[in-house]
Amino acid sequence: MQRIAVLTSGGDAPGMNAAIRAVVRKAIYHGLEVLGIKRGFSGFIEADIEPLNLRSVADVVHRGGTILRTARSEKFKTFEGRKMAKENVDRFGLQGLVVIGGGGSFLGAHVFSREFGLPVVGVPGTIDNDISGTDYTIGFDTAVNTVVEAINKIRDTATSHERTFVLEVMGRDTGFIALSAGLAGGAESIIIPERPFNLEEICARLVRSYRKGSSHSIIVVAEGAASGMEIGREIKNRTGFDTKVTILGHLQRGGNPTAFDRILASMLGAKAVEWLMEGGSNIMVGYVAGQVVAVDLERVINRKKRINMALYDLAGILSI
Ligand code: F6P
Numbered sequence: 001m002q003r004i005a006v007l008t009s010g011g012d013a014p015g016m017n018a019a020i021r022a023v024v025r026k027a028i029y030h031g032l033e034v035l036g037i038k039r040g041f042s043g044f045i046e047a048d049i050e051p052l053n054l055r056s057v058a059d060v061v062h063r064g065g066t067i068l069r070t071a072r073s074e075k076f077k078t079f080e081g082r083k084m085a086k087e088n089v090d091r092f093g094l095q096g097l098v099v100i101g102g103g104g105s106f107l108g109a110h111v112f113s114r115e116f117g118l119p120v121v122g123v124p125g126t127i128d129n130d131i132s133g134t135d136y137t138i139g140f141d142t143a144v145n146t147v148v149e150a151i152n153k154i155r156d157t158a159t160s161h162e163r164t165f166v167l168e169v170m171g172r173d174t175g176f177i178a179l180s181a182g183l184a185g186g187a188e189s190i191i192i193p194e195r196p197f198n199l200e201e202i203c204a205r206l207v208r209s210y211r212k213g214s215s216h217s218i219i220v221v222a223e224g225a226a227s228g229m230e231i232g233r234e235i236k237n238r239t240g241f242d243t244k245v246t247i248l249g250h251l252q253r254g255g256n257p258t259a260f261d262r263i264l265a266s267m268l269g270a271k272a273v274e275w276l277m278e279g280g281s282n283i284m285v286g287y288v289a290g291q292v293v294a295v296d297l298e299r300v301i302n303r304k305k306r307i308n309m310a311l312y313d314l315a316g317i318l319s320i
Pocket residue numbers: 011102126127128170171172223253
């Protein structure tokens with residue numbers, strides 16, 4: 001193996017740059033050439049590809065976003081689009097590909113690898129943490145810390161004005177960010193898609209805690225479970241409490257990665273190169289119980305990651 005490529009795809013996540021850096025430096029360490037594919041699978045189709053060297057990844061380990069840029073490519077979902085990407089595999093002499101992204105990106109990579117035989121290794125990068133076969137995805141820890149910081153700040157103003165706050169956080173189909181940040185931030189209630197919620201109960205809880213002397217409340221809602229605006233409106237209507245809504249949005253995707261995300265990205269990126277060199281393909285580099293593990297991409301794509309319900313119940317107990 002002489003030449004590999006790396007791309008980032010789907011929603012950006014803090015730590016992706018540390019992963020790109022690890023891929024590039026590990027490959028160069030072993031005498032390989034590395035090409036960077038810009039804008040995910042879109043750049044793969046459009047030949048937006050350039051060589052990367054040690055300098056290309058200098059001064060990026062601490063930066064959020066992705067220096068390779070990213071996209072969600074509709075065209076790559078078609079055979080015609082993937083065939084154009086295959087032409088670029090031949091044109092640039094690519095012998096392996098590292099895909100840093102989430103579930104949708106892995107599906108595309110898996111199909112492509114099956115169709116055209118290019119060895120592919122996936123590195124899980126998404127703030128959502130919704131990838132099975134790994135305890136953590138790159139970017140999740142940073143996003144959770146961003147949300148916790150927001151909760152801390154909102155708590156100051158919530159206490160001062162004796163208000164109820166609904167905080168809507170990201171998580172397209174899952175509640176990983178909401179649960180972790182809600183627990184760490186001491187939220188009164190956490191609403192996630194994995195557990196049906198009862199607004200009547202949530203309001204009763206708010207009224208109880210108000211009667212016990214609590215002057216403010218924070219409710220964290222995962223965007224995939226409900227709209228923060230609607231929950232806020234309903235709470236206000238039912239309880240009469242002064243209720244405000246904050247939607248954190250894309251703020252959660254930016255910022256300097258935490259040390260945890262940088263270390264995770266470095267380990268997983270480097271291992272992806274190692275496995276490509278050893279002939280691995282159609283696998284994802286996961287992190288399970290403190291170990292770096294190989295997981296079949298097919299398994300990753302077909303299994304839904306389970307949220308830790310014990311943690312959810314604990315958050316409920318601790319917020320009485
Ligand atoms: O997949 C990561 C994520 O941030 C989700 O939490 C969110 O729903 C989605 O991406 C937003 O995507 P976009 O930036 O394309 O609006």
